[in-house]
Amino acid sequence: xxxxxxxxxxxxxxxxxxxxxxxxxxxxxxxxxxxxxxxxxxxxxxxxxxxxxxxxxxxxxxxxxxxxxxxxxxxxxxxxxxxxxxxxxxxxxxxxxxxxxxxxxxxxxxxxxxxxxxxxxxxxxxxxxxxxxxxxxxxxxxxxxxxxxxxxxxxxxxxxxxxxxxxxxxxxxxxxxxxxxxxxxxxxxxxxxxxxxxxxxxxxxxxxxxxxxxxxxxxxxxxxxxxxxxxxxxxxxxxxxxxxxxxxxxxxxxxxxxxxxxxxxxxxxxxxxxxxxxxxxxxxxxxxxxxxxxxxxxxxxxxxxxxxxxxxxxxxxxxxxxxxxxxxxxxxxxxxxxxxxxxxxxxxxxxxxxxxxxxxxxxxxxxxxxxxxxxxxxxxxxxxxxxxxxxxxxxxxxxxxxxxxxxxxxxxxxxxxxxxxxxxxxxxxxxxxxxxxxxxxxxxxxxxxxxxxxxxxxxxxxxxxxxxxxxxxxxxxxxxxxxxxxxxxxxxxxxxxxxxxxxxxxxxxxxxxxxxxxxxxxxxxxxxxxxxxxxxxxxxxxxxxxxxxxxxxxx
Numbered sequence: 001x002x003x004x005x006x007x008x009x010x011x012x013x014x015x016x017x018x019x020x021x022x023x024x025x026x027x028x029x030x031x032x033x034x035x036x037x038x039x040x041x042x043x044x045x046x047x048x049x050x051x052x053x054x055x056x057x058x059x060x061x062x063x064x065x066x067x068x069x070x071x072x073x074x075x076x077x078x079x080x081x082x083x084x085x086x087x088x089x090x091x092x093x094x095x096x097x098x099x100x101x102x103x104x105x106x107x108x109x110x111x112x113x114x115x116x117x118x119x120x121x122x123x124x125x126x127x128x129x130x131x132x133x134x135x136x137x138x139x140x141x142x143x144x145x146x147x148x149x150x151x152x153x154x155x156x157x158x159x160x161x162x163x164x165x166x167x168x169x170x171x172x173x174x175x176x177x178x179x180x181x182x183x184x185x186x187x188x189x190x191x192x193x194x195x196x197x198x199x200x201x202x203x204x205x206x207x208x209x210x211x212x213x214x215x216x217x218x219x220x221x222x223x224x225x226x227x228x229x230x231x232x233x234x235x236x237x238x239x240x241x242x243x244x245x246x247x248x249x250x251x252x253x254x255x256x257x258x259x260x261x262x263x264x265x266x267x268x269x270x271x272x273x274x275x276x277x278x279x280x281x282x283x284x285x286x287x288x289x290x291x292x293x294x295x296x297x298x299x300x301x302x303x304x305x306x307x308x309x310x311x312x313x314x315x316x317x318x319x320x321x322x323x324x325x326x327x328x329x330x331x332x333x334x335x336x337x338x339x340x341x342x343x344x345x346x347x348x349x350x351x352x353x354x355x356x357x358x359x360x361x362x363x364x365x366x367x368x369x370x371x372x373x374x375x376x377x378x379x380x381x382x383x384x385x386x387x388x389x390x391x392x393x394x395x396x397x398x399x400x401x402x403x404x405x406x407x408x409x410x411x412x413x414x415x416x417x418x419x420x421x422x423x424x425x426x427x428x429x430x431x432x433x434x435x436x437x438x439x440x441x442x443x444x445x446x447x448x449x450x451x452x453x454x455x456x457x458x459x460x461x462x463x464x465x466x467x468x469x470x471x472x473x474x475x476x477x478x479x480x481x482x483x484x485x486x487x488x489x490x491x492x493x494x495x496x497x498x499x500x501x502x503x504x505x506x507x508x509x510x511x512x513x514x515x516x517x518x519x520x521x522x523x524x525x526x527x528x529x530x531x532x533x534x535x536x537x538x539x540x541x542x543x544x545x546x547x548x549x550x551x552x553x554x555x
Contacts, residue, residue: 010384027324043082191280312339334360396456464494
């Protein structure tokens, strides 16, 4: 596997899995599919005819519909899927009807069939969901993987208590449904630190000379565990009649030599257990020790469904080993991919928006910069992005927002106005700003901004004049104009009028307005500006700069 390249795919994950991923090729799958009742609300569980049913349910903002695609997918499942899946999906349709919920179930089922195909025999899958969908998804997983392959439903406390809960209890948890391909799956025991109360009550003794905390534990065990090597006299004492020694005589001698046996006033032995040698409490299925990504968190990106890095690190450490392949088919802002990279795993990620692909590129670059790893772009590839001007033109014609997000990634700019789940995107408050790059001017002790505008249509000198006005109004350091069409000489003339920005930190001058065609950028042209220390991440989260009322973040 010396030629292995970590890979990001842009596109529909079903098509990508079928085209690129071989049978039994990944070790661990984590997916957080787009259905989360914390984000979009008040969509009725109704028939597509418009008739409301008695039930109500929340739904993802990019609402699923029982349309031609859903019908075709259902037909494929009932005719070509394994028999248990055929029977399950047909029964689901009878029970649920032809509505948005059934469309979601159909789309998830066909993807879970593919995920089962590509998972190795020693692999496992974690599906992140919430109470809205967990019961439906568990039925699908039981059918696809087999009920006997269910490992855990992990409950993660994802937020603090809600005050305004209405006529029900507050919903503050998500579920992680964990399944394996076979009984021979990878598992590395994980531990959480002891609580202060537990340490105070159980490890209440302290050695005078070493200051080491320890507990005093019974050295006997139930007679049900007794063997010939555990029935003996130890320094004139024997266990009670219903008990035996928990260790052999040879082990007891070893403990004695190490100074680990304590004796009561009656001479009865007890074992000394040191706190600093204990790994902690074995991991249970309720996780309350990993907080969400709050507004003040350093890792916060402004991505509504962002999961904490610690959550994905725990999953990856528990269910994979270094060098294993971690796969996230709905990678979003890419926390699973970043965790895999950080922990020395290989990885594959898929997302259907260039916004997510762009964000993930930056997160990986930041991680690589922080740990002095390979330069950006050397240790992963992106498949599905435009590689030439013709492909860029095709992308711009099909979806200008996808084009915009992709173009911003060429200069490593943070997109503004992105809308997670909405593949069409939206503009921010100021239509002249599509992205921002931030650098630190150390001589002033504060961040400076580079504003970026992307155009896919006809362009002229007026566009540069307008950009200069926005740039000056926002007191930015530099402005970048990216155009799909070839720039004209009058545009360059207008850019020169803006003058130069002088960086006292670096002692250099940079053009205040810089123009790049897509062809320039694809051929390696680079923005002239002071070095960027970090692209994403909130060093001062919660106090973000504003750009005409827009938060200097993704949304």
